[in-house]
Amino acid sequence: MLSGLHIRQAKLAPQTIDGYKEFDKYLGEPSGVLIKKLYIKITVLKKTDSRG
DSSP: OTTOOOOOOOBOOHHHHTTOGGGGGGTTOBHHHHHHHHHHHHHHHHHHHHHO
């Protein structure tokens, strides 16, 4: 997002997650919030993996 990539800020809708219950907690969140959370999670996983 900081790189200038324009992402439409639509909110997560039930039809988007197609029944995946683990995403229910994100319903109604703007896509930008979800992307930030995803990048944070990836960063944490990379750090955890590199510790071996």
